[in-house]
Amino acid sequence: MIVTRSIKKTSQICARCNSKDKTIGFVPTMGALHEGHMSLVKRARKECGFVVVSIFLNPIQFGPSEDLARYPRNFKKDEKLLKASGADLLFYPEASAMYPQGFSTYVEEFDLSKELCGKSRPGHFRGVCTVLAKLFNIVKPDIAYFGQKDYQQTQIVKKMVRDLNYDIRIKMLSTIREKDKLAMSSRNTYLSLKERKESSCLYRALIFAKELIRKGERDPKKVIAKMRGVVKSEKTTKIDYIGIVNADSLERINKIKGRILITVAVYVGKARLIDNIVLHVKK
Amino acid sequence: MIVTRSIKKTSQICARCNSKDKTIGFVPTMGALHEGHMSLVKRARKECGFVVVSIFLNPIQFGPSEDLARYPRNFKKDEKLLKASGADLLFYPEASAMYPQGFSTYVEEFDLSKELCGKSRPGHFRGVCTVLAKLFNIVKPDIAYFGQKDYQQTQIVKKMVRDLNYDIRIKMLSTIREKDKLAMSSRNTYLSLKERKESSCLYRALIFAKELIRKGERDPKKVIAKMRGVVKSEKTTKIDYIGIVNADSLERINKIKGRILITVAVYVGKARLIDNIVLHVKK
Numbered sequence: 038m039i040v041t042r043s044i045k046k047t048s049q050i051c052a053r054c055n056s057k058d059k060t061i062g063f064v065p066t067m068g069a070l071h072e073g074h075m076s077l078v079k080r081a082r083k084e085c086g087f088v089v090v091s092i093f094l095n096p097i098q099f100g101p102s103e104d105l106a107r108y109p110r111n112f113k114k115d116e117k118l119l120k121a122s123g124a125d126l127l128f129y130p131e132a133s134a135m136y137p138q139g140f141s142t143y144v145e146e147f148d149l150s151k152e153l154c155g156k157s158r159p160g161h162f163r164g165v166c167t168v169l170a171k172l173f174n175i176v177k178p179d180i181a182y183f184g185q186k187d188y189q190q191t192q193i194v195k196k197m198v199r200d201l202n203y204d205i206r207i208k209m210l211s212t213i214r215e216k217d218k219l220a221m222s223s224r225n226t227y228l229s230l231k232e233r234k235e236s237s238c239l240y241r242a243l244i245f246a247k248e249l250i251r252k253g254e255r256d257p258k259k260v261i262a263k264m265r266g267v268v269k270s271e272k273t274t275k276i277d278y279i280g281i282v283n284a285d286s287l288e289r290i291n292k293i294k295g296r297i298l299i300t301v302a303v304y305v306g307k308a309r310l311i312d313n314i315v316l317h318v319k320k
Numbered sequence: 321m322i323v324t325r326s327i328k329k330t331s332q333i334c335a336r337c338n339s340k341d342k343t344i345g346f347v348p349t350m351g352a353l354h355e356g357h358m359s360l361v362k363r364a365r366k367e368c369g370f371v372v373v374s375i376f377l378n379p380i381q382f383g384p385s386e387d388l389a390r391y392p393r394n395f396k397k398d399e400k401l402l403k404a405s406g407a408d409l410l411f412y413p414e415a416s417a418m419y420p421q422g423f424s425t426y427v428e429e430f431d432l433s434k435e436l437c438g439k440s441r442p443g444h445f446r447g448v449c450t451v452l453a454k455l456f457n458i459v460k461p462d463i464a465y466f467g468q469k470d471y472q473q474t475q476i477v478k479k480m481v482r483d484l485n486y487d488i489r490i491k492m493l494s495t496i497r498e499k500d501k502l503a504m505s506s507r508n509t510y511l512s513l514k515e516r517k518e519s520s521c522l523y524r525a526l527i528f529a530k531e532l533i534r535k536g537e538r539d540p541k542k543v544i545a546k547m548r549g550v551v552k553s554e555k556t557t558k559i560d561y562i563g564i565v566n567a568d569s570l571e572r573i574n575k576i577k578g579r580i581l582i583t584v585a586v587y588v589g590k591a592r593l594i595d596n597i598v599l600h601v602k603k
Contacts, residue, residue: 044485048485048487052487055338055339056338056339056340056341057339058339139431140483141429141430141431141432141479141483142427142428142429142430142449142479142480142483142484143427143428143430144425144426144427144453144484145425145426145428146424146425147424147425147426148422148424149424166425167484170427170453170484171483171484171485174484174485174486174487175485196424196425197425200423200424200425200454201425201427201450201453201454201457202327202331202454202457202458203457204331204335204457
């Protein structure tokens with residue numbers, strides 16, 4: 038595995054792959070890798086001739102009061118995991134190289150970014166789109182892989198790719214979960230033992246909603262109220278949002294029907310956790 | 321010369337050139353081609369293995385009260401000129417293909433875009449950056465060519481390319497001028513005979529400034545005042561701005577020194593014309 042901080046070197050290696058018609062699979066990450074990330078790398082390894090993983094803790098997607106400073110970092114462990122996974126190139130640029138003095142160009146999506154995490158975290162998706170535009174231009178991948186836990190992000194990236202004519206296929210793979218079904222996340226390391234136990238309520242709320250809908254409930258307000266109950270029954274939780282939206286447009290719906298996304302963002306202690314499920318509701 | 325409206329076809333042809341290591345030279349235009357454009361195509365032909373010219377009247381770079389509707393169009397003549405020039409591919413996409421319903425992603429540069437034309441034409445450079453990001457992703461050029469008449473635009477594009485890590489060299493070629501030194505522009509066709517005659521005052525003002533500076537004047541305010549006099553001596557002119565700025569940062573300067581840009585934007589009748597010169601002022 039090639040390991041490099043150099044933007045130029047990465048760009049050149051990937052350009053060479055392109056001119057050899059080698060399919061480039063790309064997994065952009067912020068490090069602190071877990072099984073969720075590794076499932077993306079594994080899939081990329083299976084489908085592509087050359088697998089690039091980036092580790093970059095992107096400062097511009099964090100708000101001023103968010104957790105950039107304490108976000109978990111463990112480069113040596115990440116590097117080892119990636120070597121074992123058969124990735125071909127690990128790109129971990131420096132922030133000062135990605136955003137040199139005077140950096141002034143941003144990419145922003147203005148529709149799918151409005152609600153949910155976009156509302157709670159102003160500027161977050163602008164930071165995500167900007168860094169991905171940069172990484173896409175450096176790596177020039179054929180396929181880029183994202184996890185469903187970040188459903189809204191993945192939809193926004195798909196939109197950006199379509200709008201800006203990037204010739205890249207975006208693939209979204211299933212959320213990988215702990216034994217108690219908590220979605221894997223680098224932020225889970227923030228949780229105390231008690232909080233860790235309580236945090237399974239996100240998934241329990243989602244499954245409770247699924248069950249209510251299976252039984253015939255079609256009013257999103259009623260479902261959300263019940264979900265709130267599930268989350269609030271845990272002591273250290275604070276709900277950021279619970280949403281039931283159209284899975285494509287991410288717009289709030291008045292009646293549960295079609296392909297819908299049920300999505301939650303909850304503070305458990307200091308950790309802001311997100312999770313979601315997609316349902317196809319026939320009638 | 322391949323002539324196509326298809327984004328997909330253009331993207332595929334250009335990808336094939338890349339995988340054959342054929343250098344792609346790209347000249348993005350809004351059509352109504354004149355000698356200025358053709359000098360760019362000629363240079364691209366000289367320097368590159370494959371020359372792509374785009375003709376796209378980009379709606380999102382025009383303000384609501386600007387001249388999109390009456391902007392000159394002459395596709396048949398343009399096509400003929402390009403065929404004769406030896407261009408390899410003419411790409412002229414439809415607006416509905418470039419901006420389909422629900423388009424929602426924009427690229428914006430926030431530093432060099434603030435002043436001069438950026439101030440007079442809010443949203444203009446956002447439209448320029450967005451369409452060029454799209455065209456760059458479709459054409460994947462090695463070199464893209466711009467004219468010095470659009471100096472600010474070219475600087476912004478250079479900044480965008482650097483900030484977003486596009487692997488593209490931006491070349492700025494000299495402004496091509498009419499006999500009376502009026503900078504060539506598709507918008508010159510708006511001018512009546514009388515206005516056409518008066519419009520040479522833009523260049524006369526620039527040269528007057530150059531002469532003042534040669535004689536030792538170092539106060540931009542005084543130079544600008546004299547330039548105003550030159551432009552105002554013509555009846556149908558209305559000054560949008562006259563600026564003397566650092567040629568790299570595009571910031572206003574208090575003392576004329578170093579590499580400076582002297583730039584003018586003037587309404588002559590209904591036509592908004594721009595022009596500029598760059599000077600190296602040693603001391």
